[in-house]
Amino acid sequence: MIVRVQDAAFDLGAEANAFAAGHSDMGALVTFTGIVRDLARGDLDRMVIEHYPGMTERALEKIAREAQERWSLGDVLVIHRYGDMAPGEQIMMVATLAPHRKDAFEAAEFLMDYLKSRAPFWKKEFTADGADWVESKAEDEDALTRW
Amino acid sequence: MDVLYFAWVRERIGLPKETVETNAATVMDLVEELRAREERYEAAFADLSALRVAVDQDLTEFDAPLEGAREVAFFPPMTGG
Numbered sequence: 001m002i003v004r005v006q007d008a009a010f011d012l013g014a015e016a017n018a019f020a021a022g023h024s025d026m027g028a029l030v031t032f033t034g035i036v037r038d039l040a041r042g043d044l045d046r047m048v049i050e051h052y053p054g055m056t057e058r059a060l061e062k063i064a065r066e067a068q069e070r071w072s073l074g075d076v077l078v079i080h081r082y083g084d085m086a087p088g089e090q091i092m093m094v095a096t097l098a099p100h101r102k103d104a105f106e107a108a109e110f111l112m113d114y115l116k117s118r119a120p121f122w123k124k125e126f127t128a129d130g131a132d133w134v135e136s137k138a139e140d141e142d143a144l145t146r147w
Numbered sequence: 148m149d150v151l152y153f154a155w156v157r158e159r160i161g162l163p164k165e166t167v168e169t170n171a172a173t174v175m176d177l178v179e180e181l182r183a184r185e186e187r188y189e190a191a192f193a194d195l196s197a198l199r200v201a202v203d204q205d206l207t208e209f210d211a212p213l214e215g216a217r218e219v220a221f222f223p224p225m226t227g228g
Binding site: 034054059060063080091093112115116117118119120121122123124133134135141 | 223
């Protein structure tokens, strides 16, 4: 399991290739990438992500461990950024390696559902009019019940 | 014990972290002590349904005991991903 919490941008392709390298017994690699989405009005200047150093790593490792217990996986990768980001920048990625695609897809979805509401990150959106904390959505919490 | 605040809780209280001398038995007791201090704490803790709490970096509930706890953190629901 690889969990990284960092300020710096990451290279999605390089990370995915390095993660999958040397696992010739794994037939499936699934990656998901979260991107800073502009607002419907198209006026997002930047997003700032705050996190809880220490707890963040603990929470992500716990979620990744649970995925490894539930599905037949070769490995799990989670990279999540914090700090200042512009619209279009990549915020985070998860990758799962498995012998077969079903485990890789399901585990990646599970990781994302839990990471959204159980890992201590908070997003703040800045526009010319001011700044607002992004509110959690009821459906994010509801998404956990399917697991 | 160290008390940490994140996101708008941090902004409302006006600091990210403080050391609190307390004999609070539960998280709720600690919340009541903080609320009684100043208006900014009252403002931050006005609606507990909008808050989450972690004790020693594990998510927990407001009725959780604080015996032996080193660190308590208050924050809004998380928005990762």
